Amino acid sequence: MPLILPLLLAVVLFCIGVYGVLARRNLITLLMSFELMLNAVNLNLVAFDAWHADGLATGQTLAVFVITLAAAEIGLGLAIVLLLFRGHGHVDADAARDLVES
């Protein structure tokens, strides 16, 4: 199997995730897009592991670690989103403008 195949798939997934992060309004879909990007990274790790095959299973282990990190990240992210919802009554990224210079 050519290595380029999983790499290109990862690029496509990653850029779809970037688009989602930059364009979606709902903060929860933003988080979903993050997950897509993280998955692209995982795909890279696993593909390079299969290609490199060093016997230490480095890429796979790291992929598992990243999945764990993603779980932690989504837990915190959703907590923040819920906090925002509690305070403002919405989860709209466009409307959450407390940082604005007024």
Add this chain to the structure above:
Amino acid sequence: MIATAWRVVGVGFSLLVVLAAALLYGVDPQQTSSAGAMIGEDFWFAYEFRTDGLTVLMLAVVGVVSTCVQVYSIGYVRERIASYTAIVTLFTAAMVTVVISDNLFLLLIGWEVMGACSYLLIGHYWERRDARAGAMKAFLMTRLADIPFLFGIFVLGVGYHTFRISDLGSGPMEPHTLTAGTLLLLVGVVGKSAQVPLQTWLPDAMPGPSPVSALIHAATMVAAGVFLIARLYDLFVEAHTTLTVLAVVACVTMLFAASCAMAAVEVKRVLAWSTVSQLAIMFAGLSLGTHDGRHAALFHLMTHAAFKGLLFLCAGVLLHQVGSAAFVVLRRYTRRGALRKRMPVTFVTMTIGLAALAGVPGFAGFFSKDSVVEAAWETARDGSTVGWIVLVSVCVTASMTAFYCVRLWLWIFFRTPALAGAVGAFEDDDPMADLEEPDARKLHEGSWLMLAPMILLTVGAAGLGYTDGVHLNWAIALITTVLAILGALPAYSLWHRGADPRPALLEHEYGVDPAYQRLFVVPVRWLAKLVVGGDRDVIGAYVRAAGRTGVLASAGFRKLQTGNVQTYLTAAVVGVVALAILAGVIGS
């Protein structure tokens, strides 16, 4: 308590100066120098002092006059005693510094401290507008003159490679440099001693307390100019141009000031103009360039210190007891013959002071003035034009001096016989003359603290003339006496008729002040407005523009601060992409 302490310090310091003069009398000239430092690479600056005959003479004059003034002030000054006494003491100390210093910069320090002290003392009654204005005027005019003075010090010091006064004059010197340096110094002297054209500050300094006037006029401030030329006499003698300029300035000043004194209607103003005139006589003696001239000038300085100090103290008593020294006010009392009867000591001492000023034979002023005339005559006899000019000017001034002395004396102390009880010349000016009956019984002599210094100075005014050894040139004595009588007679006859004609030109003091106002004050104010406007509208515009640019730029930049995290993130990603492209472009 503080006031008493300061008075003790003040009187004690003055007595110390007198003591120093007494101890140094007859001692050989000495020079000392204490720790110093290099200025640049060539000049050694140190605290250098010297004592010689001139120092002793000046110390004696300063010490005696300031002792008298300090004692007199105890009875005279009623408010802000501590600061007043302290400044008078500092004033005296500054003059002592000038007198004993052997270094031009040290001398300059004393010179400038005197300027500051005179400013503070003239403005002692700062509640009064005229006192404030007079103090400011004195400060500005002397300061104006001090700038050339400073440059004169530079020229002489650099020319001779030393700032030590004893070493000046040794070594070769380019004549033009010498002339330039002495001329620059002369400007400072003219300002300090109130000679033409910087004469107007001295009469305007009269709102200050009378003892201060006595100190300024007799011993410290204005005498410093005479002292300086006497100290650097060797240099001035070498610079003929400077001496000629000095002679012209002195002659113009003495006639100008004497004529102004003839028309002044306030005792202190008459005395102020007379000081200017007498100082000019001293400068005239110095300008002769001979040893006799210098000797005569210093002799006159000494006698003048005695009788002018005395006269100002007497005027102070009049001010203190009557409340004013204007002829008009004094005449109200005089019409009833009150002044003489109620204040006999003041009357007698003032009479002697005026006699000394007018040059009545036997009194101090007579001898010293005659010695100036004699020195001028000796120079003139050798065919010197300067000598002749000085001689004629001094003689005319002697006559005018007699005129204003007699006028002052008669009008303030004597009832006009022709108009006894009726309205006289000065009553015409006084709208209150008949409405307000002054209570002559309230009038009384000043306290003994004030009278004692006056009596001491009276002794000086009467007897100082004999200290120099009486060596009269009888012909000159006769001529000056006749001239004095010629001046006194018109004054007597005018008074006898109850008339006091005052030409408008003299009464306005030749319109110098308005002219200065138009020539200098108004343009300077205009310039100041221009500068303020320039600062506000030109420089300030840049400052404000800078501020406004910042505000506008920040208003633009804050538009970028949308508060939307996605915008920020988009910018970050775009930046990353741009950097990646850039790296690719550079790397390839």
Add this chain to the structure above:
Amino acid sequence: MTTALFSIAGAVAVVAAVFVVTSRRIVHAALWLVVALGGVAGCFGALHAEFVALVQILVYVGAIVVLVLFALMLTKAPTNPLPNVTTGRSPFAAVVAAVLALILGAGVVLAFGNEKIRPVTAGSAQAVGTQVFKTWVLPFEVLSVLLLAALIGAIALSQRPSQTLPSQKLSEGSDTVSSSGKED
């Protein structure tokens, strides 16, 4: 064989991902995410990384997506299609993403265009397990500390600040704390 399998799973993942970021219904987007993540898990399997694939399905599909669905429910996300799910910047965002894809794609093609992955016969689950507890045990423990910190952080964030703030109108949220902590 594996290449074909990988291609199919990858195509499914890409299509599902596109739906995730474009779907007008947010709940549908979450469900499409399940498909996308499953596709990626298939890819992992095709690359002979069974353990990662299983963890992916367990954690992602089983926990994270459930969590997301909970969050959607708690934030009262509408189930009907929304008129504007994207911001006004979405065309620009698409351009940026496309350029990024171009750059990255060009980069990987230039760097790894001719590389091949050698086929393997056996699975790698045992090797991964051995290595995790042998070579990578220290990062593993550090990661567990990190998870603990995230847990505490989530609790602290979800905790209702004291009653002094009047803006708290909604009573939900405390359930999420426990669920967010429980899932790993």
